[in-house]
Amino acid sequence: MSRFAATLLSLAAFLVGWKLLTVLTGTPDYILPAPEVVAGRAVRAIGSGLLWEHTAVTLTEILLGLAVGATSAVAVGVALGKSVVIERVLSPYIVAAQSVPILALAPLLDIWFGGGLLARVLICALIVFFPIAIATMVGIRSADPLLVELFRSLGATPAQRTTRLEIPSALPVIFGGLRVGVTLAVIGAVVAEWAGAGSGLGVLINIANQGLFDTPLMFVALATLAVIGIGLHGLVVSIERRVIVHP
């Protein structure tokens, strides 16, 4: 069985299970809508442009947040990996920032950074930062000590050692962190929107759930978030396959 067929089959099983659940329990649509109800709502939301309007906003936040978060995480992760002193000084703050619930931090950041796109990108970047920074640190330190000595014997500068040995050695682990990071970025964007935004899929969830009592629309928004997460994860995996030479 091809991988595509397996995926298709599991999706079909999921939908059938969902449908059976709604039929057998007789749950009304405003609590758990049946799959075809959600699908119908999705068609209408796409047709009216409503879904795309909000998806575009959230996608922008996610991509910018990822770009800012991942870039700074790799830079900080390299520094952490190279210097035990830097690790000692910075790691309490990094761990603290990760341990404090992003839900509590988000409204603060929203006020500090003016409540616009900037604030939401920063919230998204913050949640993405931790797994990628830690992965980079671990990866940098995993460079083979025999190759480190080889580079030393060849007179490599510290910068050459970092760019040509340590970062390439760290790439598989960095990509692992990136895979976690992209899925967290989706959560980060929604949390940021909940802290105060006029549009976006997080906002759409709130409107559908609390304003319109349109549970099928909420499911459409949730499914869209899931699709974004799966898509980005797949993108990272395919970049990983291209970038990393598997020896």
Add this chain to the structure above:
Amino acid sequence: MTIEARTAPAAAGLPLRIEDVTARFPTASGAVEALRDLTLEIPAGSFTVIIGPNGSGKSTLLRLIAGLLGPTEGRVVIDEGTGPRAGDGRVGLAFQQPRLVPWLTVTDNVALPLTLAGEDGAQARTRARVALERVGLADAADLRPSQLSGGMAQRAGLARALITDPQVLLLDEPFSALDALTREGFDGELQRLWMDRPRTVVMVTHSVGEAVRMADAIVVLTPRPGRVAKVVPVDLPRPRPATLASNPAAAHIDSSVRAVLAEVHPSELTPWLDR
């Protein structure tokens, strides 16, 4: 103790002097003294083999000459001038394990010393191909290290050490991973490379037979902390064949080296006795 370059075809390479060198380093189980008051003079263009069992400081001695390690006491002098500095281009080092970078092709691995020194990539690759040809590895230029056999990887490591054409070549048991027959072939090739292009070579080995085949002089080290127990000159014509052991003069040198080893390492298991 002084070694004389007897059979080197022409004076080339740089002379080395190791003066009263002591090397200590901390380990998890306390400080280890690898070498103590070791003095050795190695003339330009000679082929010197260092022999001794594990833990006699052979690799430490090579690290000192390569500048990867500083002596605790004493000094190492290259060419009557300054001490070695890692990567200053005068010394090439082939490690016991080939240490190839797994994500680079064989060519890029061999070109690494040049590209790290800032040489243009295309030019470095061209020179790497030439170096690969010299060690008989031209066909493997585009492979990755994981696709190489043990012997091919060793050749690639040797090509990388040779590519900068260093005046001093240090070989740390370069063929130890190979079976005895392949190893004899490698010894022959190495001898040919050295005769084509003489330079100062210091090679570490466990094998007395290999030492006699390759060396102008064999330096026997004592157990830790290592000192020079004896320098045995090897005054045999080159090129020396793989069947050298049947030569009475070679057999005599072989047994005198074994005698020194047995004397300074009496309590050791003596794996060199059966080689």
